[in-house]
Amino acid sequence: MNSTTAATTETNPYVEFWNDTLADKFERFREILMNGLSYHSRVPLERLHVEPGSRIVDVGCGWGDTAIQLARKTGPDGFVLGLDCVDRFLDHGRREAEAAGVDNVRFQAEDVERYPFEPNFDLCFSRFGMMFFENPVAAMRNVRKSLRPGGTLMFIVWRTIDDNPWFGLPKQVVLDFLEPPGDDARTCGPGPFSMADPEVVEQQLEIAGFEDVRFERIDGPVTVGASLEEAIRFQLAIGPAGEVFREAGEEAERQRDRIEAAMREALAPYHEASGVVMPSSSWTITARQPR
Numbered sequence: 334m335n336s337t338t339a340a341t342t343e344t345n346p347y348v349e350f351w352n353d354t355l356a357d358k359f360e361r362f363r364e365i366l367m368n369g370l371s372y373h374s375r376v377p378l379e380r381l382h383v384e385p386g387s388r389i390v391d392v393g394c395g396w397g398d399t400a401i402q403l404a405r406k407t408g409p410d411g412f413v414l415g416l417d418c419v420d421r422f423l424d425h426g427r428r429e430a431e432a433a434g435v436d437n438v439r440f441q442a443e444d445v446e447r448y449p450f451e452p453n454f455d456l457c458f459s460r461f462g463m464m465f466f467e468n469p470v471a472a473m474r475n476v477r478k479s480l481r482p483g484g485t486l487m488f489i490v491w492r493t494i495d496d497n498p499w500f501g502l503p504k505q506v507v508l509d510f511l512e513p514p515g516d517d518a519r520t521c522g523p524g525p526f527s528m529a530d531p532e533v534v535e536q537q538l539e540i541a542g543f544e545d546v547r548f549e550r551i552d553g554p555v556t557v558g559a560s561l562e563e564a565i566r567f568q569l570a571i572g573p574a575g576e577v578f579r580e581a582g583e584e585a586e587r588q589r590d591r592i593e594a595a596m597r598e599a600l601a602p603y604h605e606a607s608g609v610v611m612p613s614s615s616w617t618i619t620a621r622q623p624r
């Protein structure tokens with residue numbers, strides 16, 4: 334699929350990058366990305382009270398697992414719209430929802446930054462789908478338009494790379510061999526740590542028109558591979574280490590064996606019976622649409 338989606342036709346280079354570069358890699362590591370990192374949504378979603386019949390939008394919903402969880406929470410009188418710019422991710426959600434008999438969720442391929450929202454929703458949710466916008470404040474302002482007066486935004490973002498050794502340690506390993514990416518590196522947008530600073534994010538949300546901004550820190554385990562070998566493949570494909578590796582091109586391939594050996598040594602202490610399990614930390618951020 335190209336970057337042209339149902340309601341949004343303008344080209345967004347980050348949306349193109351998601352589709353032509355990241356989507357294949359994300360599909361390859363779906364189990365890790367969807368389930369291995371799910372501690373960070375499980376905790377806030379277990380606590381979240383959803384009024385039966387609520388209308389919910391899940392932005393950057395990926396494979397749709399959180400959209401389906403929310404559809405169950407809101408019940409048959411409610412509705413969930415899952416939006417993502419990669420249609421093949423959404424196909425997975427469509428199949429899962431059908432197999433589970435959940436029929437109050439719909440998945441639509443859109444660029445969330447530009448989607449013409451109507452204020453139809455009581456809750457706008459996102460797990461790790463808000464950190465990649467071309468223009469974060471404009472995107473948040475647009476996302477706010479989805480909410481009725483008094484509606485709630487709840488989204489999950491990573492805290493800093495230092496608080497997330499599962500990102501930081503592998504990046505350090507590859508940087509022992511390769512140069513950091515240049516300023517002209519192709520990326521998926523501002524990146525996974527772009528919303529790590531609460532002061533900056535609170536300001537961005539307030540400029541975008543939200544009020545009552547709150548942060549809850551969630552620390553917990555992530556499973557970054559069922560085996561050491563899978564964890565190494567994952568780290569060299571995705572995230573900060575994957576970006577250094579990808580941008581280094583032929584040089585990275587030339588040094589692959591040495592880098593893999595170093596990565597194996599670095600990740601081995603985290604290898605346990607259930608897989609490679611590492612510490613991680615996120616913010617669950619809530620904010621409100623003014624009444």
Ligand SMILES: C[S@@+](CC[C@H](N)C(=O)[O-])C[C@H]1O[C@@H](n2cnc3c(N)ncnc32)[C@H](O)[C@@H]1O
Pocket residue numbers: 347348351366367392393394395396416417418419422443444445446459460461462463465466
């Ligand atoms: C890190 S993934 C998170 C996916 C899912 N929420 C999860 O937790 O498994 C980020 C998601 O945001 C989507 N995304 C990035 N920029 C987007 C945009 N401008 N509009 C819609 N979706 C976007 C990507 O396609 C990707 O599925």
